[in-house]
Every structure is written in C-alpha cells, then in structure tokens.
Amino acid sequence: MHRGKGMKFVGDSRVPAERKPNIPKDYSEYPGKTEAFWPNFLLREWMVGAVFLIGFLVLTVAHPAPLERIADPTDSGYIPLPDWYFLFLYQLLKYEFAAGQYTVVGAVLMPGVAFGALLLVPWLDSGKERRPLKRPIASGLMMLGVASIIFLTWESVDEHDWEAAAQQGEIVDDVEVDETAEGYEIYQSQESCIGCHGGDMLGGAAGPNIFESDYDKDAVMDIIINGADGMPADQFEGSDEELETLAEFIANDGQDPNGDDE
Amino acid sequence: MLQKVYDWVDERLDITPLWRDIADHEVPEHVNPAHHFSAFVYCFGGLTFFVVVIQILSGMFLTMYYVPDIIHAYESVYYLQNEVTHGLIVRGMHHWGASLVIVMMFLHTLRVFFTGSYKKPRELNWVVGVLLFFVILGLGFTGYLLPWDMKAYFATVVGLEIAESAPVIGGFARTLLAGGEIIGAQTLARFFAIHVFFLPGALLGLLGAHFFMIRKQGISGPL
Ligand code: HEM
Numbered sequence: 508m509h510r511g512k513g514m515k516f517v518g519d520s521r522v523p524a525e526r527k528p529n530i531p532k533d534y535s536e537y538p539g540k541t542e543a544f545w546p547n548f549l550l551r552e553w554m555v556g557a558v559f560l561i562g563f564l565v566l567t568v569a570h571p572a573p574l575e576r577i578a579d580p581t582d583s584g585y586i587p588l589p590d591w592y593f594l595f596l597y598q599l600l601k602y603e604f605a606a607g608q609y610t611v612v613g614a615v616l617m618p619g620v621a622f623g624a625l626l627l628v629p630w631l632d633s634g635k636e637r638r639p640l641k642r643p644i645a646s647g648l649m650m651l652g653v654a655s656i657i658f659l660t661w662e663s664v665d666e667h668d669w670e671a672a673a674q675q676g677e678i679v680d681d682v683e684v685d686e687t688a689e690g691y692e693i694y695q696s697q698e699s700c701i702g703c704h705g706g707d708m709l710g711g712a713a714g715p716n717i718f719e720s721d722y723d724k725d726a727v728m729d730i731i732i733n734g735a736d737g738m739p740a741d742q743f744e745g746s747d748e749e750l751e752t753l754a755e756f757i758a759n760d761g762q763d764p765n766g767d768d769e
Numbered sequence: 770m771l772q773k774v775y776d777w778v779d780e781r782l783d784i785t786p787l788w789r790d791i792a793d794h795e796v797p798e799h800v801n802p803a804h805h806f807s808a809f810v811y812c813f814g815g816l817t818f819f820v821v822v823i824q825i826l827s828g829m830f831l832t833m834y835y836v837p838d839i840i841h842a843y844e845s846v847y848y849l850q851n852e853v854t855h856g857l858i859v860r861g862m863h864h865w866g867a868s869l870v871i872v873m874m875f876l877h878t879l880r881v882f883f884t885g886s887y888k889k890p891r892e893l894n895w896v897v898g899v900l901l902f903f904v905i906l907g908l909g910f911t912g913y914l915l916p917w918d919m920k921a922y923f924a925t926v927v928g929l930e931i932a933e934s935a936p937v938i939g940g941f942a943r944t945l946l947a948g949g950e951i952i953g954a955q956t957l958a959r960f961f962a963i964h965v966f967f968l969p970g971a972l973l974g975l976l977g978a979h980f981f982m983i984r985k986q987g988i989s990g991p992l
Contacts, residue, residue, distance in 0.1 A: 522783040529785050532793050539798030548796045551803065555812075556819055563823075563869070567861030574850055577843040578922035580953070587923035590913050592871045592906075597927070614934045626899045628882070629892035637885030638992050649882055676919045 575676030585675055588667060595659035601666075621652060679716065684708055688763035690756020693749050699742040708761065714738065718760050727754040794984065799991035810884075811988070813877035820870040821976070824908075825969070827863040835915065837961035839954045842917040867909055874905055886989040894982040897975055904972050911964035917957060925960070926952055 515524035534541045542548055579585075589597050596618060599605050605613025624631060632645040639646040684707065685691060694700060694708060705711025708718070714737075722730070728750060734740030743750055755764045779785055798804050800811040834849040834856070836842060849856040878898065881887055887895035914925045929952060933943040946963075948955030 517781055520781070522781060526780070527785060529779075529789075532795075534795040537795055537797070540801070540804050541795045541797050542801065544794050544796050545792035548801070549792075552815065559816070559819070560823075563862070563865070564858065567858050567865055570861070570865070571857050572850070572861045572864030573920075574846060574916060575918040575920050578839075578917045578919055580922060580951075582919070585919055585923050587927045588920060589924040589928065590868075590909060592868070592909060593924075593928075596931075600931070610934045611936060614931045615936065622899075622903075625902075626896060629887045629889075629895050633888070635888070637888060637989075639883045639885070642885070646883065649879075653879070 574678070576678045586668070586672060588672060591660070591664075594663040595656045598659040598663035598666075601663075624648075684718075684761035685763050688756055688761075689765075690753045690763065691761075693745065693753045694756075697742070697744060697753075699744070703738070717757055722758060724751075724754045724758040727757045791984075794987075797988065797990075800988055810876075810880040813873055813880050817870060817873040817877050818976070820866050820873055821972070823862060824866045824870060827859055827866060828965070828969075830859045831863055832965065837915070837957060839917060839957055842915065842957060846916045846918075867912060870905060871909065874902060878902065884989065884992060890986060891982070891989065894979060894986070897978050897982070901972070901975050901979065904968055904975060908964060908968050908972070911960040911968065914957065914960045915964065922952070925956065929956075 516522060517524050531543050531545060534543050588594075596614075599613040599617060600610065602613065603609075605617065628645075632642060634642060636642050691708075695706070701711075703711055703714030704717050705714075708716070710716040710719075730738070731743050731750065731754065732740065734742075743753075756762075758764075800808050802809045802812065831849070834845050834853065836845045846860070850860055851857075853859075881895065881898065910928060914921045929943050929947055932946060933939045935942060946956070946959060948959045
C-alpha cells in the first residue's frame with residue numbers, strides 16, 4: 508500500500524484512491540494441501556450445511572416439540588424432570604452420599620470441582636505434549652468424567668417412570684361440569700369424596716378426575732358402594748335416590764341427565 | 770450490475786479489506802475432511818456456531834408470538850404450536866436446536882481436549898470456551914421455563930432448590946433468579962429477560978472473543 512507523500516484520496520475523504528486488486532491470497536506455497544477458506548472451503552461447508560439443515564427440519568416435523576398442560580403450582584404430586592442434559596446433575600442428588608444433609612456435596616461440591624477443573628485444564632495439564640496417549644492422566648480423567656456423565660444420565664433415564672411422566676403432564680380436555688345439576692349439589696355435600704377427587708370433581712389430592720373413565724350408571728354406583736383400586740368403599744352419605752342421581756350425573760359426564768340443553 | 774454497485778461503494782468506502790480480513794485465511798490439510806475424513810472432528814466448532822445461528826433466528830421468530838407472563842405464556846406457546854402456520858417448525862427448531870447445540874458443543878470440547886489444543890498459546894481461548902459452555906447451559910435452564918407448562922415449572926422449582934443449597938451465595942442466587950419468595954410471575958419475567966437479553970449478549974461477546982483468538986492464532990497444528 509502506498510503511504511506518505513504522493514498519496515491520493517477519494518475526494519476529501521481518507522479513503523485512498525488507489526485500488527487494491529480484489530483477489531484471494533495464494534496458499535499454494537503453504538505446507539500440505541492447504542486451500543483458501545474463501546471461496547473454496549466455504550462453498551463446500553455450505554453444501555454440507557444445507558444437507559444438515561434439511562435433516563434437522565425433517566426431525567422437527569417428525570417429532571414436534573412436546574408441550575404439557577399449563578403449570579399448576581399446587582400440584583405437589585408432580586414428579587419433576589429437567590431437560591436431558593441436566594439429568595446427570597439431577598441423578599447425582601439421588602445418591603445417599605450426595606443427598607439429604609449432604610446435598611451440598613452433590614449440588615455444589617462435585618459439579619464445582621469438575622467444572623472448575625475443566626476451566627483450569629490448561630494449567631492443570633501444562634506440559635508440551637499434545638497427543639492424548641502421551642498424557643495419560645489428563646486423558647484418563649477426562650474419560651472418567653465423560654463416562655460418569657453417561658452413566659449418571661443412563662441411570663436417571665432408567666429410574667424414571669416415563670409412562671407416569673407422560674400421563675401426569677398430559678393436556679386434559681376441560682370438562683364443563685354443570686354446577687346447577689342436582690347431582691352436583693349432592694356431590695358438594697360429600698366431604699369424603701371431595702377430600703380425594705377435589706371440590707370441582709376434576710381430580711385432587713388422592714383421586715383422579717371423576718369423569719376420566721367412561722362408566723355407565725351401574726358401574727359408577729358399584730364403585731361408590733364397593734370402592735375401587737385405591738378408593739375405599741361406602742363413603743357416600745345419603746339416601747339411595749341421591750346416590751342414584753349422583754351416579755347418573757357422573758355417568759353423563761357432568762351434565763344434568765334431565766336437563767333439556769342439547 | 771452488482772459488480773458496478775460494489776465498485777461504486779468500494780471506491781468511496783474501501784470495504785474490500787474489511788471483509789477480506791475475515792474471508793482470507795488458509796484451511797490447512799489436517800483440518801480439512803476433504804483430504805482426511807477423520808478431520809470431521811474439526812467441524813464440531815463450526816457446527817456449534819451453525820446451530821447457535823439457528824437458535825438466534827428461530828428465537829427471534831418465537832418472540833413474535835410469545836408473551837412472557839404467567840397467564841398468556843402457555844396459551845401463546847400452545848397457539849403457536851397448534852394454530853400458527855409452520856409454528857410447529859419454528860418451535861421445533863428452537864426446541865431441538867437447544868439439544869443439538871449442547872451435543873455439538875460437547876463434541877467440540879472433546880475434540881479440543883483430546884488434540885491438546887488448549888495448550889500454550891491457546892489457554893485463554895479454552896477459558897473463553899468453558900465460559901461459553903456455562904452460558905449455553907444457562908440458556909438451556911432459563912429457556913426451559915418459558916413455555917410455563919408442568920415440566921417447565923417443576924424443573925425450575927428443583928433447579929432453584931439446587932441453587933439455594935449453595936453455601937453463602939445460595940439464598941442470594943435464588944432470590945436473584947426467582948425474583949422473590951415464590952416461583953411465579955416474577956420468576957418468569959426474569960427468566961425471560963435472562964434468556965433473551967442477558968445470556969445472548971454474553972454469548973455474542975464471548976463468541977466474538979473466541980473467533981478473534983482463533984483468527985489471530987490460527988488453528989492448532991497437526992498432532
Ligand atoms: C457456543 C459454543 C462454541 C462455538 C460456537 C465454538 C466455535 C469454535 C470454532 C468454529 C473453532 C474453530 C475450530 C473448530 O471448529 O474446531 C473453535 C476453536 C476452539 N474452541 Fe470453540 N466453540 C465453542 C465452545 C467452546 C468450548 C466449550 C471450548 C472449551 C471448553 C472451546 C475451546 C476452543 C479452543 C481452545 C479452540 C482452538 C482450537 C484449536 O486451535 O485447535 N470452544 N471454536
């Protein structure tokens with residue numbers, strides 16, 4: 508580049524008038540089969556990138572991102588699960604030596620030491636040798652770290668009840684319970700029922716949504732009288748007619764069976 | 770025509786050296802998969818960057834629909850997922866991209882580690898890399914809450930419990946992230962701000978430093 512005396516500028520700007528040729532540098536003198544990044548290598552990268560992108564788009568269409576039901580902070584029975592790449596940290600907290608009073612060990616100490624060491628790797632392994640087999644301690648520790656992460660993630664996936672997890676998060680169709688129906692009124696006087704199935708009949712502390720399964724009136728009455736899996740028998744308080752009205756109301760998906768709407 | 774426009778601008782602003790500085794560098798044989806297939810391990814850094822770009826772009830489109838408050842967050846994600854044309858793809862790209870960026874970054878870290886590329890003179894770039902690692906994990910943690918569904922909420926509850934168990938700074942860290950006693954409206958607003966402004970800002974700054982150092986030092990030589 509021309510500098511100093513005799514330099515010409517574009518107008519009164521500081522841009523030199525003399526143009527540089529716009530051609531890539533020549534790397535043929537470099538050792539080995541060196542090539543220019545632009546445009547030779549970048550073009551090839553772009554082609555690989557395009558194939559990668561197509562595969563990625565196919566994945567997103569084939570497997571839509573999951574969405575569970577809206578957060579309900581009062582649902583304390585929900586089994587939590589972080590995204591998969593945090594599972595190893597989460598799993599660590601399930602072992603006795605890293606849980607309870609030792610939570611600090613699993614939550615802070617062990618990850619802290621591991622990630623702290625990762626940060627300081629250039630100073631922990633400061634020898635000149637670069638080949639992994641020539642620095643067995645560094646390579647060994649890294650392999651150990653990777654193996655632990657894989658093991659912990661595996662254990663976590665293995666221990667988790669995926670069916671229950673899918674069920675507890677499912678988006679449930681809102682049931683519009685007819686709150687003017689006689690059956691609804693009768694239900695509201697049943698403290699024991701409410702205790703488990705909730706005041707709205709849509710599930711609660713210990714029982715599921717009452718309308719979840721499709722039973723007919725007789726089946727519902729049978730369950731109320733004789734109990735069911737995990738549900739005690741003879742909890743209903745009231746006359747037989749009331750019991751019948753309630754069962755009919757439940758079998759009719761929360762709509763008044765005598766109501767004239769629809 | 771395009772050439773003329775370019776020349777016209779270049780004559781006045783001398784832009785050629787600017788982009789030539791970025792574009793002109795050599796790709797040595799030992800990192801080029803076209804010459805040695807095993808050199809594909811050197812592509813993981815570039816692939817990580819590629820997915821980061823996907824995340825930024827898809828994230829920008831997500832914010833066109835997403836509303837960061839506890840009443841509308843879930844509804845807006847549900848709407849985007851089920852009603853908006855191609856909304857499924859936009860959300861899908863951001864969701865799967867989040868996993869992919871972790872995978873790629875992990876592989877890149879292993880490549881750098883096992884080729885001993887963090888050694889003198891590249892110590893600083895390794896440190897910047899580990900900071901990038903933390904930022905990406907932070908993006909994953911904060912982004913997970915945003916759809917405000919069951920798994921989002923309860924994973925955050927656990928995450929904040931873990932943060933709280935840290936000695937000395939635990940309580941402070943929890944309050945800083947949750948924005949108060951309960952995990953609710955404040956928490957969502959904070960996680961949104963952290964996910965969309967603070968961490969991406971840090972990410973871009975660190976990436977700038979990362980790439981600057983790579984260009985300045987060149988890629989490490991063959992083993
Ligand atoms: C968002 C995350 C990251 C991106 C986008 C990224 C990108 C890149 C790219 C494109 C390169 C050029 C060589 C290659 O592709 O392998 C590189 C090199 C490097 N990266 Fe990263 N990186 C990231 C995270 C990390 C992490 C987590 C570490 C380490 C803990 C790291 C440490 C390094 C080092 C030391 C080099 C120089 C290697 C050499 O000269 O051989 N980077 N990075």
